[in-house]
Amino acid sequence: MLWVLFLLVAWGAAVLSCARLCSAALAAADTPGPPPVAGGLTLYEAAFLSGGPRRVTDLTLVSMYRQRRVLLAHTGWVTVVDPEGRDDLERSVITAIGPGGQSPVPPVRVALGGADAVLALADRLVAAGLAVPAEARTGVAAAVRQVQAAGVLVVLTAAVSLLMVPPAAGPGAVLAWFALPLLLTAGSLAIARAEVHPYTRWASPAGQQLLARITVPRRRPRADDGTGGPDDDLTALAVHGTGALTDPALRAALRPGRRPR
Numbered sequence: 001m002l003w004v005l006f007l008l009v010a011w012g013a014a015v016l017s018c019a020r021l022c023s024a025a026l027a028a029a030d031t032p033g034p035p036p037v038a039g040g041l042t043l044y045e046a047a048f049l050s051g052g053p054r055r056v057t058d059l060t061l062v063s064m065y066r067q068r069r070v071l072l073a074h075t076g077w078v079t080v081v082d083p084e085g086r087d088d089l090e091r092s093v094i095t096a097i098g099p100g101g102q103s104p105v106p107p108v109r110v111a112l113g114g115a116d117a118v119l120a121l122a123d124r125l126v127a128a129g130l131a132v133p134a135e136a137r138t139g140v141a142a143a144v145r146q147v148q149a150a151g152v153l154v155v156l157t158a159a160v161s162l163l164m165v166p167p168a169a170g171p172g173a174v175l176a177w178f179a180l181p182l183l184l185t186a187g188s189l190a191i192a193r194a195e196v197h198p199y200t201r202w203a204s205p206a207g208q209q210l211l212a213r214i215t216v217p218r219r220r221p222r223a224d225d226g227t228g229g230p231d232d233d234l235t236a237l238a239v240h241g242t243g244a245l246t247d248p249a250l251r252a253a254l255r256p257g258r259r260p261r
Contacts, residue, residue, distance in 0.1 A: 003161035014181035021143040049203035053113035072253035088117035130207035151185035
C-alpha cells in the first residue's frame with residue numbers, strides 16, 4: 001500500500017494548486033468599477049486594454065506610418081523619417097528605434113513595453129478600474145503554471161504507483177484514484193483558459209464593457225499607400241490586432257517572417 005503515499009502527494013499538489021488558481025483568478029476579477037468616462041476610450045487606451053504594450057506599439061507605428069513619419073518595410077524593419085514625436089508614446093517609439101533611426105520591429109516592442117509613457121498609460125487605466133493590475137496578471141500566470149506542474153506530478157506518481165501494485169491486484173483501482181486529481185487539474189486549466197485567457201486579459205470586466213461598445217467598421221480590401229486614409233484601420237488594429245489591417249504589406253511589416261498576402 002506504499003502507493004497510497006504517492007496518491008496523497010498527488011491529491012495535495014492538485015488541491016493546493018487549484019485553490020491558488022481560483023484565488024488568483026478571483027483577485028484578478030476583483031477590480032473596482034470605473035468612474036464615468038467622457039467620450040469613451042482613446043485609441044491608445046483601447047489598444048492597451050485589448051493587447052497590452054505590444055498593441056500600443058503597433059498602433060503607434062501604424063499611425064506614424066500613415067502620416068509618413070516612419071517607414072515600415074515588409075521585412076519587419078522600421079525607419080524614422082520625422083524624428084519629432086507628437087506625443088509621449090511617439091517620442092518613446094523614436095527613442096526605442098535608436099539613434100541610428102532604424103530597427104527591427106520586435107526590439108521596439110520590447111523597449112516600449114517598459115517605457116514611462118506606456119507605464120503611465122497602464123497606471124491610469126488601472127486607477128480607473130479598466131485594466132487588470134500587473135501583479136494580478138502575474139499571479140494568475142504563476143498559478144496556471146503551478147496547476148500544470150501538479151498535473152505532471154499526478155501522472156508521474158501514478159506511473160510509479162502502478163509499478164508498486166502486485167500484478168494480481170490489477171491496476172484498475174490505482175488508475176481510478178489517480179484519475180480524480182488529474183481530472184481536477186485538467187478541469188481547472190480548461191476553466192482558466194475559458195475565463196481568464198490569456199492568463200489574464202489586460203482589460204478588467206469594466207474595461208471589457210467599454211471595449212465592447214467600440215464599433216469596428218467591416219474590413220474591406222483596399223490598396224494602402226500610407227497617405228493617411230480613414231481611421232477605420234486604426235480602430236480595427238487597436239481592438240483586433242494586426243490581422244485586422246487591410247494592407248497585406250503592412251501586416252507583414254508587423255509580423256516579420258510572414259509573406260504579404
